[in-house]
Amino acid sequence: MTDRSFLFVLGSSRSGGNTEILARQAAEQLPAGTRQHWVDLAASDLPDFQDGRHEAEGWTPGESEAMLRRATLEATDIVIASPLYWYALSAHTKRYLDYWSGWLTSPGSDFEQRMAGRTLWGVTAMADHDEARAEGLVTSLHHTAAYMRMHFGGVLLGNGSRPGQVRDDERATIRAKAFFAQDAPLARFP
Ligand SMILES: Cc1cc2nc3c(=O)[nH]c(=O)nc-3n(C[C@H](O)[C@H](O)[C@H](O)COP(=O)(O)O)c2cc1C
Numbered sequence: 776m777t778d779r780s781f782l783f784v785l786g787s788s789r790s791g792g793n794t795e796i797l798a799r800q801a802a803e804q805l806p807a808g809t810r811q812h813w814v815d816l817a818a819s820d821l822p823d824f825q826d827g828r829h830e831a832e833g834w835t836p837g838e839s840e841a842m843l844r845r846a847t848l849e850a851t852d853i854v855i856a857s858p859l860y861w862y863a864l865s866a867h868t869k870r871y872l873d874y875w876s877g878w879l880t881s882p883g884s885d886f887e888q889r890m891a892g893r894t895l896w897g898v899t900a901m902a903d904h905d906e907a908r909a910e911g912l913v914t915s916l917h918h919t920a921a922y923m924r925m926h927f928g929g930v931l932l933g934n935g936s937r938p939g940q941v942r943d944d945e946r947a948t949i950r951a952k953a954f955f956a957q958d959a960p961l962a963r964f965p
Contacts, residue, residue, distance in 0.1 A: 777806055777808050777809050778851070779805075779806075779809050779810070779851050779852060780809070780810040780811075780812070780849060780850050780851050780852070781802070781805065781809060781810065781811050781812070781850060781851075781852045781853075781854055781955075782812050782814065782846050782847060782849070782850035782852070782853050782854065783798055783802065783811065783812065783813045783814065783854045783856055784814055784816060784853065784854065784855055784856060784868065784871060785798070785813065785814065785815045785816060785817070785856050786816050786817075786855065786856060786857035786858070786864065786865045786867045786868030786871065787817065787856075787857070787858050787865060787867070788817050788865060788866075788867060789817070789938065790815060790817065790818070791938055792858065792900065792938045793858065793900030793933060793935035793936075793938060793939070793940060793941035794856045794857065794858045794898055794899060794900040794933075794941075795856060796900075796938075796939065796941050796942060797856075797898050797899075797900055797931060797933040797941050797947060797951055798854060798856040798898040798931075800947075800948060800951035800952070801898060801931055801951040801952075801954040801955055802955075804951070804952050804953070804954070804955060804956070805955055812846055812849070812850065814842075814843065814846055816867040816868065816870070816871055817867055819839045819842075819843070820837075820839055821837075821839040821840060821843065821870060821871065821874075822837065823870060824870055824873035824874050824876075824877060826876075826877075827877065828876065828877065828880045833881060833882055834877075840874060843871065843874065844874070844878055844886075847875075847878075847890075848886070848889055848890075850893070851893055851894065852893065852894045852895075852896060852928075852955075853893065853894070853895050853896070854896045854897070854898060855868055855872075855895065855896070855897045855898070855916060856897075856898040856899075857897070857898075857899055857912070858899060858900050858901065859899050859900070859901035859902075859903070859908075859909050859912055862908060862909070862911045862912070863911050863912055863915065864912055864915060864916075872919060875890075875919075875923075887923070887924075890923050890924075890925060891923065891924035891925065892924065892925070892926070893925050893926070894920075894925060894926040894927070894928055894959045895916060895919065895920040895923070895925045895926070895927050895928070895962070896927075896928040896929070896930075896931075896954075896955070896959070897912070897913065897916045897928075897929070897930035897931065898930065898931045898933075898954075899912060899930055899931070899932050899933070900932075900933045900934070900935050900941050901932065901933075901934060901935075902934070902935070902936040903934075904934055906932050909930065909932055912930065913929075913930045916930060917962055918962075918964065920962035921962040921963055921964045922964075924961070924962075925961075925962060926959040926960060926961050926962065927959060927960070927961075927962035928954075928955070928957060928958075928959035929954075929957070929959075931947070931950055931951060931954045932947065932950075933947030933951075934947065
């Protein structure tokens with residue numbers, strides 16, 4: 776058993792898609808005993824984030840929000856597995872990350888201190904063959920890690936449109952094998 780614990784946050788709006796396939800290819804290479812927790816945002820009933828940060832009475836988290844917050848805090852490594860949607864993160868993924876802003880500022884929260892030093896990773900499938908077009912998503916995750924004083928392991932990219940097509944992307948399959956073994960430096964704003 777290692778002391779690492781990976782939370783895979785699936786952000787596609789379909790199940791069993793390319794992003795999940797690629798994330799599972801990478802996860803297969805994790806050392807034996809590494810804990811893995813997989814959460815499919817599309818299967819959760821997390822409502823849209825309501826910005827109550829500056830309201831005196833705060834808010835009471837629903838069941839899905841509480842589960843996600845707990846799962847996030849339990850992980851040493853958070854893997855955002857989002858397809859590329861309009862050159863950015865999917866809406867499901869973005870909504871989950873929006874909740875981080877709430878968790879950062881809820882009364883008595885230690886979310887910021889506890890997340891600092893942990894590692895953020897990304898896994899993304901995209902239909903386009905030009906990976907430079909995923910730059911917006913990569914920057915968004917990198918800057919999120921920098922803001923949170925987290926390490927950033929980068930984004931594993933794979934090509935595919937129909938579900939399963941990413942398996943034909945040999946370069947992605949090779950990269951998946953080494954992805955979680957690579958260095959994840961502390962993220963810093965440029
Ligand atoms: C709403 C939507 C927006 C998309 N936008 C892009 C895009 O900007 N660039 C791209 O290369 N592919 C885009 N795609 C294609 C998906 O990234 C591609 O089908 C990917 O394999 C989906 O991943 P999934 O199978 O994990 O859902 C888009 C697909 C959808 C449904």
